[in-house]
Amino acid sequence: MVTGVGGSTGLSLSRQLRDLGHWVLGVDMRPVHGSAADAVAVVSPVDTPGYLWELRGLVAAHGIDVVIPTLSGELVAAAAARKDFAPGAEMLIAEPAPVSIATDKYLTMKCLANVGVAVPDFGLPGDFSSMNEAMARMGGWLVVKPRVSRGGRGVQVLERHTDGGRNAERIWRTLDDSWLVQRFATGTEYAPMVYRSGEEDRGHVVVVLEKAEQKYGRWGRAGSLRRLEPSSASDVASTAAAAAAALGLSGIVDMDIRRMPDGTPVVLEVNARFGPNSAYAPELLHLTMKPYAVSQVAGGP
Structure with missing residues (x-):
């Protein structure tokens, strides 16, 4: 089962899994085209009290062995229910505590900073008397984002150049903690993906993508992505691996990293799930699904 199959992350995973010979049930809160998976089902929104029970019912009805959650809004609840989620089915997500920390972007920054993993200067709006103070202390442009959000929704860059800062001031006045x-890290942005087994002797695998042609010049959704050779972004890869380890995450971890003006890579945020770019690193899905023999899951329930 792949949740959020109507979105880019879920649809990409469904296609990859089917190419590997797995039978896939895709679920989404909205009707999706039947070609998105071998079978599709409409479920309630993730914040509905009975959401996980709906998934359990579908697991039982279709004989599902593996559940892959892809939606930010379901991760904390899914992690809390990962043990004995349903008879014979495994929920592919990390332990509850690391997932909860990664879901709260402020806690993520605090945790990483405390153990020496590089992050940009950060704080809460209440830490500053004004936007001007925040800009002065952080050295210029600011990024503001919900501590808990779905994907990149709500992320905004505050600057004073285009209109003297009037729009930035208006946004700042709406913020709370x-x-x-x-x-704002002004350098190149990367989208590293980490597979971490959680076992010291098995290590980890990191694939680094470079974002290019971003929507608003230096920020926004990337227009194109380029997979980098390990030697050309080894510092980004080591930062991503250190972040996943510091948070105690296992399985797949999706991140955003940028370079500061001096070239230092800093972690912007961490997502305890597959991201939309997993097709650029198919070996990570292969590692994730290796324990599940295709012979056991191919051909439908």
């Missing part, structure tokens, strides 16, 4: 404030 449910938001994170970060220094």
Whole structure:
């Protein structure tokens, strides 16, 4: 089962899994085209009290062995229910505590900073008397984002150049401490993906993608991605691996990393799930699914 199969992450995973010979049930809160998976089902939104029980019912009805959650809004609940989620089915997600920390972007920054993993200067709106103070302390442009959000929704860059800062001031006045404030890292942005087994003797695998042609010049959704050779971004890869280890995450971890003006890579946020770019690193899905023999799951229930 792949959740959120109507979105880019879920649809990509469904296609990859089917290419590997797995039978896939895709679920989404909205109707999706039948070609998205071998079978599709409509379920309630992730914040509905009975959401996980709906998934359990589908697991039983279709004989599902593996559940892959892809939606940010379901991760904390899915992690809390990962032990004995349903008879014969495994929920592919990390332990509850690391997932909860990664879901809260402020806690993520605090945890990483405490153990020496590089992050941009950060704080809560309440830590500053004004936007001007925040800009002065952080050295210029700011990024503000909800501490808990779905994907990149709500992320905004505050600057004073285009209109004297009037729009930035308007946005700042709406913020409370449910938001994170970060220094804007002006360098190249990367989308590293980490597979971490959680066992020291098995190590980890990191694939680094470079973002290019971003929507708003230096920020926004990337227009194109390029997979880098390990030697050309070894510092980004080591930072990503250190972040996943510091948070105690296992399985697949999707991240955003940027370079500061001096070239230092800093972690912007961490997602305890597959991201939308997993097709660029098919070996990570192979590692994730290796314990599950195709002969056991191919051909449908």
